[in-house]
Amino acid sequence: MHSPRLMAEGLGLDDHAAFARLVQASDSDSMLRVNHYPPRPEPGQVATGFGEHTDPQIVSVLRSNATSGLEICLRDGTWAAVPADDAASFFVNAGDALQALTNGRVRSVRHRVMVSSARPRVSVVFFAGPPLRERLAPLPGLVDREGGRRRYRDFTWREYKTSAFRTKLAENRLGYFETTAAATS
């Protein structure tokens, strides 16, 4: 998988392996999920297939059976449909861990699945996560670019997951690790 390296390069980080190292560790907490959504209940009806959420890990790579349903939440709060992918495309999504590592520069975009298709949707998602023991902190180069403002405190991936499991899917699960506006440390 090349996207972690490309992201590090794109962010202008000196260490191009900053993310790749985390997701390629032999004990990385990565997983594959297969989602199956039955067709819409009735013509013209829309049902929630997967409630709104952000993905927790570093990056998610999704592929579907070219059936619509995936939507992302734009900055103004409106929802935009992601075009049903063809056989050649993947949908790459940043997760909460990447948002913390990049000090908020890359955002984990909220998404959901609304079922309105007459065909079932199947998606396969690879979630690339860091090892559970890994301590995640905003990368110093990206903190400097914010004038030293550090938006998230350090946390281990295990800590994030423990805290996330206690909350609802739709909550801002990274919010718990945000620093207050005044704190820099």
Ligand SMILES: O=C(O)CCC(=O)C(=O)O
């Ligand atoms: O099935 C989809 O398109 C989205 C699935 C998803 O967001 C997830 O598994 O986290």
Ligand SMILES: [Fe+2]
């Ligand atoms: Fe997701």
